[in-house]
Amino acid sequence: MDTLSEWVINTQNLSKTYKGVTALKSLDLKVPKNSIFGFLGPNGAGKTTTIKLLLGLTRPSSGNGTVFGQDIVQGNVDIRKRIGYLAQNPSYYTYMTARETLRFRARFFYYGPKTSLEERINETLKLVGLEGKADRPIKGFSGGELQRLGIAQAQVNYPDLLILDEPAANLDPMGRRDVLEVMERLRKYATIFYSTHILDDVQQVSDNVAILNHGKLVAQAPLEELLSNGDKIIYSLSLEGNTQNAAERVAHLSWVANLQTTHKNGTASWQVTVSDDRAAKADLLRIILGDENLAVTDFRRKKYELEEVFLQIVEASGQDLVKGAHDG
């Protein structure tokens, strides 16, 4: 077993076809150890299929993959010994209480004195804030409570890898915050691989991101790298007054690659794409303010939001797919 590998998950050309429909196409995914890896994509992109393949719950049509260096087809039972998994729509035995559910799952992994096992269960219940409801049948649990139980059962074996399929879906803002907090707390103990389409959450907790669209991996990078949007540097300004002369001057600067202007309610908004950040920092605002006919009400280096990058990538990949289909 390749325990020294830096990749917890590593797939090559992993593909899955269901009755002639391709759910996943040649996926090359690499998930580094101890990362919180956000696996993004629109509905039907193939996220859950990928997770099922990694867990050995379904077999790949072609390609291969490893988790902890073990083959996902041959070694899937051994892989699952080191994994905690929360499904998108999890189902548990409704006649069991939360405590019984955790006890049942823990016994797949551990045996030993009852007190030690109960200690582990109590600790896990506390982690997700379900101590007060531990002995209630889960039949009456709310969606948020079930999701907390889902995280608890995934965590009760102290997994090296947590796979969470849409962990914050169907939760209210408080529930989402709690789930993210739990993930943050678990970060130092395990690698967390989770699928979602709530991009705010990803931006808050993830350090690595992959984007899947129509079963194809369209981006994979550390979050910072993805948010830098290909090292494109853009300064964003709001101006009032006559901006025409200033715009001409800025557009002709050697380190300005592009200038986009829009006007609304007497305010001009500029997006200045620059090739030399140092020059822009030093001179851009000074040059603009040299014009006495205008006032600058806002000046900042544009920071990309994940949502913006995600939409750009997904839309571009969608156009490529359409083009590919027409060419084909």
Add this chain to the structure above:
Amino acid sequence: MAESALLYRVHERGWRSGMTNLLRKENGLWWNTRRWWVQSIVWYFILNGLVTLLLWIIPALDPGDSPAIDEIYGVFFQMWPITTIGVMVLMQSSVVSEKQSGTAAWIMSNPVSRISFILSKFIANTFAILIILVGLQGLIGYAQFSLKAKALMPMAPYLRAFGVLSLHLVFYIALALMLGAIFRGRGAVIGISLGLLVFQDLAS
């Protein structure tokens, strides 16, 4: 969140992965709930109720109208094919309901082999059904006839009959589990099992 020194890793491998825990859960569904005694009472009335009526109640009410023990013995054994239908009803949803509710998928996301998942159901249900339906009811019937005859009934033919019946039931338990693993609906499980039983009856 350090590993507790007092807990040990389960070391089940290959097809046995998850077996002990699943077997504990399946046995618990019979023996840690009221299911075992509810089934015992239900099957007492179905299999031994008529025998009690014919051997004890009717003779007590009308001493001149008591059927011969041999006739009641025959009636008793004619009741037993109904256990096969009972097995079909008890087993029809064992796998299918888990597939429909999604708990099967949850179980399989643990270190569990598919063989363990089915075999644990087979072992636990076979054990419980043979004890409650065959062993207990057979013993009650044997006790009733022996008490009435004021002597122990011949044991060998009795055991042979129940041995054959047990094999028959085990076959239908296995069939229901196999069909449950293949099909997604209860209708197919009970329909095919029942069809086979009718065919078997017509062919014999």
